[in-house]
Amino acid sequence: MRSPSPVRLKETWVLCFILGIIMLNYPFLEIFNKPVTLFGIPLLVLYLTFGWLFSIFVIFLFSRYLGSVSAESDNHSGDAE
Amino acid sequence: MISIQLITVLSIAYFVILFGVAYYADWCREHGRSLIANAHVYSLSIAVYCTSWTFYGSVGRAATSGIDFLLIYLGPTLMAFSWWFLLRKMVRVSKEQNIVSIGDFISSRYGKSAFLGAIVTIFAVIGIMPYIALQLKAISQSFDLLTLPPEVFRQGGTHHFQAISQTIDTAFVVALLLGLFGVLFGARHLDASERHEGLVAAIALESIIKVIAFVAVGIFVTYGLFDGFGDIFSRFQETFPERAYLLQIGGENTSYARWFSLTFIAMMACMFLPRQFHIMVIENSSEEHVKSAMWRFPLYMFVINLFVIPIALGGLILSNGDTSQADYFVLNLPLTNNQEWLGVLAFLGGFSASAGMVMVSSVALATMILNQLAMPAILKFRLEVADFSILLINLKRFCILGVIFLGYLYYRIIGESYALVNIGLISFIAATQFAPSLIGGLYWRRATLKGAATGLILGFLIWFYTLLIPSFVRSGWLHSDILENGLFGLSYLRPLELFGLSGFDIWTHSLFWTLFFNVGAFLTLSLMSEPEKQVLEQVPKFVDTFKPRRAEPEKQRISKAPTIMEFVELMTKFIGEKQAHAAIAEYLGDREIDQRGSLSEYELPSLKRFTERTLAGSVGAAPARIIIENYLVTRGSKMEDVFDIFGSVNLSRTSSREQLGVLYESARVVASGAKLQRIMDDILDLMVQQFKLDLCVIRMHDPSTDNLVVHSQRGMSSEHLGRSERELTMETYIGQTFLSNEPVVVNDTDFMSKPISAQIIHREGIKSFAHAPITIEGEPIGVLSAFSKTIKGIFTDEFVEMFLSLAGQVGVAWRNNQQTIKLLVAAEQQKEMEIAKTIQLGLLPNSVPKLPDVHLGGICVPAKDVGGDYYDHMMSSAHQLDLVVADVSGHNVGAALLMAETRTYIRARAHKIPTAKQVMASLNEFFYADLSRAELFITMFYARYNANLKRLVYASAGHCKPILYRHATKSCERLDAEGLIFGILPQVEFEERHTYLYPGDLLLLFTDGIVEAENDLGEFFGEERLARLVCDSVSLSPQEMIDRILNQARLFTGTRHFKDDVSLVVMKAEAKN
Incomplete structure (x- = not known):
């Protein structure tokens, strides 16, 4: 994995942050705001639950990546995972 | 129902365990280990965010207004995206500045303003009051719920029946207990760093308990009472089709505007609630922990919220749609289904959630009250306290209790009229008010104290008016008139429709207006006012945290x-x-x-x-x-700006430019070519003017007396400092400067180690002084001194460097002056030599005597201005010609003088002496004393030619043998006569010889300068070569022959100048034709 510059990293995260806000607000939510159920569970509940889980997963990947970045800068090995 | 005793014992046992953990963590810390310095504990402790609002309130809100309860947790999840940048920056700043609370943080950013700190604290306390009330309400109600028969509880709740007794309010007891725990965990002893490892450890444990309890209840409801998620949802939809709105957005309760507002409020609150700030920032032990807390904390919230909807819907189904007790479904569902132990677990979970929040909040707020309100007041009124540390710790304990009882008070007034979640949201919006000045302060340099303070005040006034007033009205504590008709009957001042803004829910409405005024005032005033000086000092510490900073040179002294x-x-x-x-x-x-x-x-x-x-x-x-x-x-001490030598502030780059300016000016003075005295005076004037010094002195070393003698002095006149000489001794600073060849600086004359100097310095009232050695090529020749009567600490390192350079300039000026003097002396000498040369040349014969048949020529070329060669020819009688060639050893002025003396003697006396050898003898006798005294010698050849007899009589005093060219044989012979050079013996016998000159013969007299003329190879011109030259050029006139000989000799040596004086005399007997 190539390591992007800190600026690019930051910008990527500002983008994710903004995307997150958009996907949790009107009008995006209207897509799922329907009286439809999936396996008996309303679509909106499912969307919010899995959307939430997904964003946690994204942050998890980010923190893993931060870990590898700081490890890299610690030992200057230059070999990324 | 469960007995009070059992619950009490269980609660107390639980607390003993919590306290044990806390105590153990503190103990570990004292022994150099840290239980909490890891990402797990840090993440769990942040979960103090999940209070009884989460534990009970979420279910209640899900059951009544639907899915928007999730936003309180989705907001922080979104916020966690920014933690690596925002939270880490806050942590870094706080660690560097030793910041202890959010009030401290904001106050520090804006110039450590006590005023701003006080505002933040007051607002934080008022703002958090409802939140603490919420916790008290939850604990006391859940306690009552657990211990009272359900039907009693349902009938009237806490006001009619108290679990503990009729007279004592459960909430009061709970408040007291929590206060006690707050003191125990947060204020057992005073801590310099305001970190509470024990408290954090206890909070982390509580976070584990509450998530276990909630998930246990959730699993019980979902899989015990129902048949999984799908079952609950489908039964709910069957039973309450009219309540489908609970699972959708856009209904009466969940507009999109409100959806956005709640998300935003939660995002801000999870960062800026005083307790969140305390746990996340102040108690953080490593920035690395932020990294994993970014996902662990959202995951925790996800897990604890997973079962909220099932429990809420299940509770609704089982209670036939009754929402009056929806807040306590978590507790009620196990209890009504005979799962009393699960109920107790749920109670402990809820209790954990509440207690954790109250403890951290009260400790955080107590710290703020103590630091931002109490301390400034104590300091302002100058209370005399022997030991502040005891006062401080007691004040802190009192504040913890005070904060909790403020919450209790609010609960007594408002408690019954709002659901848990709604009480909490009031606090969330209060915490949101800190966001503009805090985030703005971290990223915006122009943010000013005025802007921040005004923004905060306006934000909180609007918050109070739009949220707190309505809550008072609803509780019946205020008349509802204000809601309906507005303040003073002005309809546009209606708290829920401020300035006529209607159609929004209470939260969106309040959030909009508070932020509108808060952010508006913050930005506008910051743009309109200049940042205050003390604010500017703080800006880089907050804004440029992650940029490497250069250590600023010390600009102040005490x-x-x-x-x-x-x-x-x-x-x-x-x-x-x-x-x-x-x-x-x-x-x-x-x-x-x-x-x-x-x-x-x-x-x-x-x-x-x-x-x-x-x-x-x-x-x-x-x-x-x-x-x-x-x-x-x-103490009478104060911070003084270090006297700014270079007339500018703060920037060392600017100061070096100023420094260059002064050095340039002094170099210009040195180069001006003015007199040394003028240069020294000008440099001292420059120093006195530029640096506001009181006295500057230049002393130079006088080798004859070995003293330092004053050469220039500017500034105040002082007999002792400026005029008198200084002996070279290590007992004085100036002596030390000269002897050690190192500058000596005394920035505060109150501290001096040399008594002799100290006496003089104190008499003159000098505050600071410095001496720098004046050197030429590294050797000290004098001392430059500067004295200040007004300023201590004027001589910074930077200035001393500059001072040394100036001393160097004085040294350069001094050396220039010395060299100029030498040049003048040399010129003077040269002039004298020119005179001597002219005179000496004048001593040589300037006309040729007229003798029949004889032609004469002669020349003397001195090697330098004057020389020791001498030739002469004179008529000693009418038919008698005397010829002399002499060479005084050396070719300096001494030789020239002797040459002159010789000439005088010869001119005066020779013609009276009958023979050549007698002339020589008398010359030797006459000169012996002078020559031996001067350690000089003279060689001489003396010839007397009788024109009538054509006879040449000659004597020699060790002189080069002259060359005689015989026309008859066309060959050269040498004239030799025995004789010692002059100056060896007082009495010398000279041999006299004679020869005849025939027509065509030629005599050449010369000094050794010509034969010893040397070329590059070290060869001499030599007598052989000279003799050949004579033979070859015998046809020439005497003068032409002399010129030819000189030319040839010059060609031979390759230079125009001879190393020794050269004299040639040619006498030619006219050939008979």
């Missing part, structure tokens, strides 16, 4: 500075002896301490800052600043 021990005593007063000593030991660590056991002048301001920072860790930044200032004022 007059009458306190000693290290005095600083320690000051700290002891506030943080206790042990902490103070530990702190100073850490600070001094590797610093150099001078002989007097004190730090150098320029370390002291740094020690002062350290003391301030250490105190800030205990009492907050603003009080620490006031404490130090008061302390210095009481």
Whole structure:
């Protein structure tokens, strides 16, 4: 994995942050705001639950990546995972 | 129902365990280990965010208004995206500045303003009051619920029946208990760094308990009472089709505007609630922990919320749609289904959630009240307290209790009229008010104190008016008139429709107006006003945290500075002896301490800052600043700006430009070619004017007396400092400067080690002075001194460097002057030599005697201006010609003088002496004394030619043998006569010989300068060559022959000048034709 510059990293995260806000607000939510159920569970509940889980997963990947970045800068090995 | 005793015992047992954990964590910390310094504990402790609002309130809100309860947790999840940048920055700043609370943070950012700190604190306390009330309500109600028969509880709740007794309010007891725990966990002893490892450990444990309890209940409801998620949802939809809105957005309760507002509020609150700030920022032990907390904390919230909807819907189904007790479904569902132990677990979970929040909040708020309100007041009124540390810890304990009882008060007034979640949201919007000045302060340099303070005040006034007033009205504490008709009957001032803005829910409405005024005032005033000086100082510490910063040179010094021990005593007063000593030991660590056991002048301001920072860790930044200032004022010391030598502020780049300017000016003075005295005066004038010095002196070393003699003095007149000479001794600073060839600086004349100097300095009222050696090629020749009567500490390192350069300039001027004098002397000598040369040339014969048949020619070419060669020809009688060639050893003035003397003697006496050898003998006799005294010699050839007899009589005193060309044989012979050179013996017999000159014969007299003319190869011109030359050019006239000989000799040597004087005399007997 190539390591992007800190600026690019930051910008990527500002983008994710903004995307997150958009996907949790009107009008995006209207897509799922329907009286439809999936396996008996309303679509909106499912969307919010899995959307939430997904964003946690994204942050998890980010923190893993931060870990590898700081490890890299610690030992200057230059070999990324 | 469960017995009160059992619940009480269980609760107490639970708390004993919590306290044990806390105590163990504190114990570990004291022994150098940390239980909490890991990402797991950090993440769990942040989960203090999940209070009884989460534990009970979420279910209640899900059951009544639907899915928007999730936003309180989705918001923080979104916010976690920014943590690596925002939270880490806050942590870094707080660690560097020793910040102890959010009030301290904001106040520090805006110039450690005590005023701003007080505003933030007051608002935080008022803002958090409802939140603490919420926790008290939850615990007391859940306690009652657990211990009272359900039907009793349902009938009237807490007001009619109290579980503990009829007269004592359960909430009061709970408040008391929580207060006690707050004191135990948060204020057992005073801590310099305001970190509470025990508290954090307990919070982390509570977070585990509450998530286990909630998930247990959730699993019981979902899989025990129902058949999984799908079952609950489908049964709910069957039973309450009219309540489908609960699972959708856009209904009456969940507009999109509200959806956005709640998300935003939650995002801000999870960062800026005082307790969140405390746990996330102040209690953080490593920035690395932020990294994993970014996903662990959202995951925790996800897990704890997973079962909220099932429990809410299940509760609705099982209670036939009754929402009056929806807040307590978590507790009720196990209880009504005979799962009493699960109920107890749920109670403990809820209890954990509430207690954790109350403890952290009360500790965080108590710290703020103490630091931002109490301390400034104590300091302002100058209360005399022997030991502040005891006062402080007791005040802190009192504040913890005070905060909790404010919450209790609010609960008594409002408690019954709002659901849990709604009470909490009031606090969330209050915390949101801190966001503009805090985030703005971290990223925006122009943010000013005025902007921040005005924004906060306006935000909170609107918050109070739009949220707190309605809550008072709803509780019946205020008349509802204000809601309906507005303040003073002005309809546009209706709290829920401020300025006519209607159609929004209470939260969106309040959020909009508070932020509108808060952010508006913050931005506008910041743009309109210049950042205050003390704010500017703080800006880089907050905005440029992650940029490497250069250590600024010390710009201030402390007059009458306190000693290290005095600083320690000051700290002891506030943080206790042990902490103070530990702190100073850490600070001094590797610093150099001078002989007097004190730090150098320029370390002291740094020690002062350290003391301030250490105190800030205990009492907050603003009080620490006031404490130090008061302390210095009481001592009569004060911070003085280090006299700014270069007339500019702050920028060392600018100062070096100024420095260049002064050096340029002095170099210009030196190069101006003015007299030395003028140059020295001008340089001193420059120093006196530019640096506001009172006296500048230049002393130069006088080798004859070995004293330093004053050469120039500018500024005040002082007999002792400026005029008198100084002996070279190490007993004075000036002597030391000269002898050691090193500058000596005394920045504070109160501390001097040389009594002789000290006496004079004190008599003249000098505050600081410096001496710099004036050197030529590294060797000291004098001392440049500067004295200031007004300013201590004027001689910074930067200035001393400059001062040395100026001393160097004086040295250059001095050397220039010395060289000029030498040049003048040389020119003078040259002039004299020119005169001597002219005179000497005048001594040589300027006309040729007229003799029949004989032609004469002669020349003398001195090697230098004057020489020791001499030739002459004179008529000693009518038919008798005398010829002389002499060479005085050496070719300097002495030789020239002797040559002149010789000529005088010969001219005066020779013609009276009958023979050549007698002339020689008398010359030797006459010159012997002079020559031997001067250690000089003379060689001479003397010839007397009788024109009638054509006879040449000659004598020689060791002179080169002249060349005689015989026309008849066309060959050269040499004229030789025995004779010792003059100056060896007083009496010398000279041999006299004679020969005849025939027509065509030629005689050449010469000095050794011509035969010893040397070429590059070291060969002499030689007599052979000369003789050949004579033979070859015998046809020429005497003068032409002389010119030819000289030319040939010059060609031979390759230079125009001879090394020795050259004299040639040619006498030619006319050939008979």
